[in-house]
Amino acid sequence: xxxxxxxxxxxxxxxxxxxxxxxxxxxxxxxxxxxxxxxxxxxxxxxxxxxxxxxxxxxxxxxxxxxxxxxxxxxxxxxxxxxxxxxxxxxxxxxxxxxxxxxxxxxxxxxxxxxxxxxxxxxxxxxxxxxxxxxxxxxxxxxxxxxxxxxxxxxxxxxxxxxxxxxxxxxxxxxxxxxxxxxxxxxxxxxxxxxxxxxxxxxxxxxxxxxxxxxxxxxxxxxxxxxxxxxxxxxxxxxxxxxxxxxxxxxxxxxxxxxxxxxxxx
Numbered sequence: 001x002x003x004x005x006x007x008x009x010x011x012x013x014x015x016x017x018x019x020x021x022x023x024x025x026x027x028x029x030x031x032x033x034x035x036x037x038x039x040x041x042x043x044x045x046x047x048x049x050x051x052x053x054x055x056x057x058x059x060x061x062x063x064x065x066x067x068x069x070x071x072x073x074x075x076x077x078x079x080x081x082x083x084x085x086x087x088x089x090x091x092x093x094x095x096x097x098x099x100x101x102x103x104x105x106x107x108x109x110x111x112x113x114x115x116x117x118x119x120x121x122x123x124x125x126x127x128x129x130x131x132x133x134x135x136x137x138x139x140x141x142x143x144x145x146x147x148x149x150x151x152x153x154x155x156x157x158x159x160x161x162x163x164x165x166x167x168x169x170x171x172x173x174x175x176x177x178x179x180x181x182x183x184x185x186x187x188x189x190x191x192x193x194x195x196x197x198x199x200x201x202x203x204x205x206x207x208x209x210x211x212x213x214x215x216x217x218x219x220x221x222x223x224x225x226x227x228x229x230x231x232x233x234x235x236x237x238x239x240x241x242x243x244x245x246x247x248x249x250x251x252x253x254x255x256x257x258x259x260x261x262x263x264x265x266x
Contacts, residue, residue, distance in 0.1 A: 024098035025139045027122050032086040040083040045099050048076045049146065050084065051114045052092035058085040058221075063108040064157040065172075067217050068092075069224060073114045075146060077104035087221065095122050101143040113149040118142065156213050159202040163188040163195065167207075168214070175215045176237040181207050216251055219244075223260040232256065 030036075040060075050057055051073035059066045059074055060083045068074045076082050078099045086092060105112065121142050125135065158168055167184045170177070184207075185192040199207045215236040222232040233244035248256045 023125070023135070023139075024101055025095065025122070025125055025142055027093050027095040027126055029093050030086065030091070032090045033088065035088045035090070036086050038084040040081050042081050043076075043078055043096065045078060046096040047078050047099060047101075047104060048082075049073045049095045049097065049112065050076065050092060051095070051119070052090065054089065054091040057090065057092050058087075059083070059109065060085075060158070061109050065217075066109055066111070067220060068111075069220060071114060072149065073112045073146075075105060075110045075112050075148075077106075077108065080109065082109070087225075093122075097139075097143050097146075101140060105146055105148050110148050112146050115145075118145045121145075156210070156217060157203045157205075159199065161198050161202060163190050164198055164202060167195070168210070171211050171214050172218070175211075175218045176235055178237055212247065212251070216248055219248065219256065220259070223256055226260075229256045229260070 050059060050068055052068055057068040057074070059068060059076070061076070062081060066074050073095075104110065121138065125139070125142075159165055166188050170179070170184070170187075181192045181195055185195050188195075190198075196207060199205060199210060203210050205213065219232050219236045222235055223229075227235070229245070230241045233241045236244070238244035238247075245255055248254075248259075252259060
């Protein structure tokens with residue numbers, strides 16, 4: 001498969017590793033006032049870390065859908081197909097690490113911590129490039145600072161079956177619609193029993209469990225936009241705020257209000 005490029009792939013640097021100005025780490029800033037989508041693409045020689053400073057990024061890969069809130073990053077290994085969706089008023093950065101710096105920290109896309117010191121180091125590379133020897137050393141340090149983080153609210157698995165994909169997309173597009181598995185079966189031409197078995201086989205979850213996870217991840221986006229908890233609850237299909245808070249707390253470990261405060265301060 002031919003390489004499909006992102007909006008930028010460290011294009012400001014020399015790609016020949018023998019070039020005196022070859023940079024192994026490069027960061028680009030993106031702002032999306034009206035939202036923006038990048039279709040599936042991959043980078044042959046560069047790992048990519050997507051990290052946001054405002055809004056939530058949604059990254060779709062063969063391993064699932066990842067939502068990346070501020071304060072975290074998503075490591076996408078070189079050669080990994082991925083599509084990116086940034087919502088309105090989002091601001092995020094893509095940092096490209098040349099694969100010669102080392103192997104990916106996981107077997108696929110991996111959530112990583114983005115402490116302030118790492119963020120400042122990556123931004124420093126873009127402001128200061130005079131001392132190439134020092135840059136070489138600090139590029140290696142920056143790569144070694146990429147550490148996986150255990151975050152329960154970062155990914156959901158997209159099913160492969162076309163009928164299940166239709167169901168999953170419908171839930172993601174309108175999480176408030178309380179459509180039963182029977183009605184979905186009628187829409188996609190499959191029996192509810194067959195859909196139920198397929199959901200468990202392909203996602204490891206029942207239909208109800210997958211829909212709950214999808215709703216909570218969408219709720220994270222809405223909380224980041226500053227919407228009141230009651231409004232978020234209704235947007236993702238809950239008539240009762242208390243039921244939404246209970247479900248959110250059970251899965252995430254914190255109340256929606258507490259998570260909203262942490263994310264908006266990040």
